[in-house]
Each structure stands twice: as structure tokens, then as C-alpha cells.
Amino acid sequence: MSSSRDKPVEEILRLKRELNAVILAHNYQPAEVQEIADFVGDSLELSIEAMRTDAKVIVFAGVDFMAEQAKILNPDKIVLIPDVQARCHMANMLTPEMVRKAREKFSKPIVLYVNTLASCKALADYICTSANVVDVVSRIDSDEVILGPDANLAAYASWRTGKVVHPLPENGHCYVHKLFRPEPVLELKRKLEEEQGSGKVVFIAHPECDLDVLKIADHVGSTSQMVRYVKNVHGKVVIFATEVDMIHRLRRESPDNVYVPANSWAYCIYMKQHSLEKILRCLREKRYVVELDRAVIKKSQEAIMRTFELLGMLDKLGLRK
Numbered sequence: 528m529s530s531s532r533d534k535p536v537e538e539i540l541r542l543k544r545e546l547n548a549v550i551l552a553h554n555y556q557p558a559e560v561q562e563i564a565d566f567v568g569d570s571l572e573l574s575i576e577a578m579r580t581d582a583k584v585i586v587f588a589g590v591d592f593m594a595e596q597a598k599i600l601n602p603d604k605i606v607l608i609p610d611v612q613a614r615c616h617m618a619n620m621l622t623p624e625m626v627r628k629a630r631e632k633f634s635k636p637i638v639l640y641v642n643t644l645a646s647c648k649a650l651a652d653y654i655c656t657s658a659n660v661v662d663v664v665s666r667i668d669s670d671e672v673i674l675g676p677d678a679n680l681a682a683y684a685s686w687r688t689g690k691v692v693h694p695l696p697e698n699g700h701c702y703v704h705k706l707f708r709p710e711p712v713l714e715l716k717r718k719l720e721e722e723q724g725s726g727k728v729v730f731i732a733h734p735e736c737d738l739d740v741l742k743i744a745d746h747v748g749s750t751s752q753m754v755r756y757v758k759n760v761h762g763k764v765v766i767f768a769t770e771v772d773m774i775h776r777l778r779r780e781s782p783d784n785v786y787v788p789a790n791s792w793a794y795c796i797y798m799k800q801h802s803l804e805k806i807l808r809c810l811r812e813k814r815y816v817v818e819l820d821r822a823v824i825k826k827s828q829e830a831i832m833r834t835f836e837l838l839g840m841l842d843k844l845g846l847r848k
């Protein structure tokens with residue numbers, strides 16, 4: 528017997544087949560959204576999945592810049608976002624005007640984090656994600672680069688590559704990842720080690736955290752790199768410094784560890800704008816449609832392809848012309 532809770536799920540699955548739609552969800556989505564998604568991943572994986580899909584309609588359960596990225600890579604497909612209030616706080620800290628001014632003032636390569644709006648991406652030399660930022664910055668033929676909008680990601684890239692990485696703007700940040708501090712993490716780790724035994728507790732962190740937090744981590748990586756890391760860790764307590772709903776993916780993929788949020792208030796309100804009911808409405812009413820200017824799409828695609836070329840990924844992704 529199906530419960531009323533199953534109803535949106537059944538209807539979503541039926542409409543998905545009828546429209547030839549695919550649902551892509553970010554790792555921070557609520558558990559119920561992750562469960563009905565065709566693919567769950569980090570920003571890089573979701574971009575690659577958006578390029579690979581044969582579906583006619585992409586429903587993007589993530590924030591604005593992610594849905595825009597799917598549209599940039601699939602200009603002829605219909606890309607829908609269930610709620611337009613899902614706007615990344617950090618992405619909206621950078622404007623095209625700031626990028627233009629930085630280009631005029633410093634003649635350095637401009638790397639923009641995927642967490643930027645398409646209007647900014649169109650002005651970038653390269654687009655990185657948290658999964659490949661170190662690789663991108665180290666391969667650029669310059670000892671100095673500009674990186675925005677996350678000043679923490681810029682500091683992380685500089686630490687790992689030894690290059691000078693200028694943040695644009697000075698103080699761009701994610702309010703969720705600013706909630707972590709080293710002292711409470713060390714205190715939590717000490718307490719858990721007292722209970723579980725030494726060597727039983729590991730700490731993993733997202734590169735959007737402050738550098739002093741990253742420096743005490745056993746592993747730093749994007750959300751999906753965290754998933755891969757914990758697959759090789761067994762029977763441990765894993766303290767994680769990123770958005771709290773990351774726990775669902777970690778538990779599902781590697782259930783033999785115990786997961787403890789480094790701060791249970793680390794909740795991205797923007798990611799939580801989506802729900803099963805809104806996804807259902809999105810499929811029924813085909814809204815909200817992500818639309819971008821053709822010139823912005825073309826210039827953004829160029830920056831993305833230049834990055835794939837820099838990373839030697841064009842052949843692997845079947846993108847060489």
C-alpha cells in the first residue's frame with residue numbers, strides 16, 4: 528500500500544519518464560531529494576553529468592550557479608530549477624564589474640570558482656571547482672593568479688601550490704564554512720579520542736573553510752572527494768567540516784564509520800529551498816526555466832573548455848573537436 532508520502536515520489540518518477548527528464552542533485556540536498564535524484568555529486572561531477580546526459584530536460588536541485596553551469600553546457604536543453612531562491616550567497620558576492628576592473632588593473636590570469644554567476648564566468652580565463660583548484664592553479668603558466676570569489680579557496684590554492692593567489696574580492700566567503708574554527712574541532716577530537724581511543728578519529732574539511740581549519744585536517748577536499756576518502760576509512764569516527772546534510776551521502780556510501788558534524792549549525796539555507804513538492808511542481812509546470820544570454824553562454828563555455836584543456840581532460844570527456 529502506498530502512503531501519501533510516496534505520492535510525490537511516484538508522480539515525480541512518472542513525469543520524469545514522460546518529459547525525458549533527469550534530476551541532478553548536489554550533495555547538500557535534503558535526504559529525500561538525494562533519494563529521488565538520478566545523480567548526486569559535487570559541482571564538478573554534476574557539470575560532467577550535465578554534459579553526458581541524453582535527457583531533454585535537466586532538473587537541477589542545487590543553487591543558481593550550478594543550474595546556470597548546466598545551461599552553459601547544454602544550451603539547447605531545458606534546464607529547470609525548482610526554486611529560484613536557491614541562490615548561493617558566495618557566488619553573489621562577485622559582480623562582472625569587479626572582474627572587469629581586476630583585469631584592467633592587474634594583467635594576471637583570472638581563475639573563477641564555479642561558485643560564480645554566468646555573467647562573471649564569461650569574463651574568466653579558467654573555471655575551477657573545489658575538486659580541481661590546486662591542479663588548475665598549479666598548471667597555469669604564471670606564478671601569480673587572481674582567484675574569486677572565495678578568499679579561503681584562494682588561500683588554500685596558494686598554500687598547496689606555493690603561488691601568489693590574489694583573492695577577488697578581498698573577503699569573499701561562504702557563511703556556512705566560516706562557522707568552523709580550529710579550537711572547537713580540536714576539543715571535539717580530543718573528547719572523542721578519549722572515548723574511542725587514539726587514532727580512531729579523523730577530521731575532514733572542505734577547502735571553503737578558513738586556512739587554520741584546513742591545516743589541522745587529515746583530509747581536505749570537495750564534497751565528493753570527502754566521499755571517496757571515507758570509503759578507505761573503516762570503523763572510525765569522522766568529524767566533518769562542511770554543510771550538515773553531507774552526512775546522508777557519507778553514511779550511505781560508507782556506513783561503517785560514525786559521522787559527527789564539526790558544527791551542527793553549518794546549514795546552507797539556500798540549498799534547502801528545494802523539496803519533493805517543489806520538484807513535482809517544477810516538472811508539472813515546467814518552471815523555473817534557467818535562461819542565459821547566448822553571448823554569455825559562448826564566453827563561459829570557452830573558459831570551461833580552456834580549463835578542461837589545461838587539465839588534459841578534453842579527450843577523456845570526448846570534447847576534442
Ligand code: 13P
Nearest residue numbers: 569570571656657749750
Ligand atoms: P563542492 O563542489 O565540493 O560540492 O562544493 C560546492 C559548494 O558550494 C560548497 O559549499
Ligand code: SF4
Nearest residue numbers: 615616617701703795
Ligand atoms: Fe554557496 Fe556556501 Fe551554500 Fe555552498 S554552502 S552553496 S558556497 S552559500
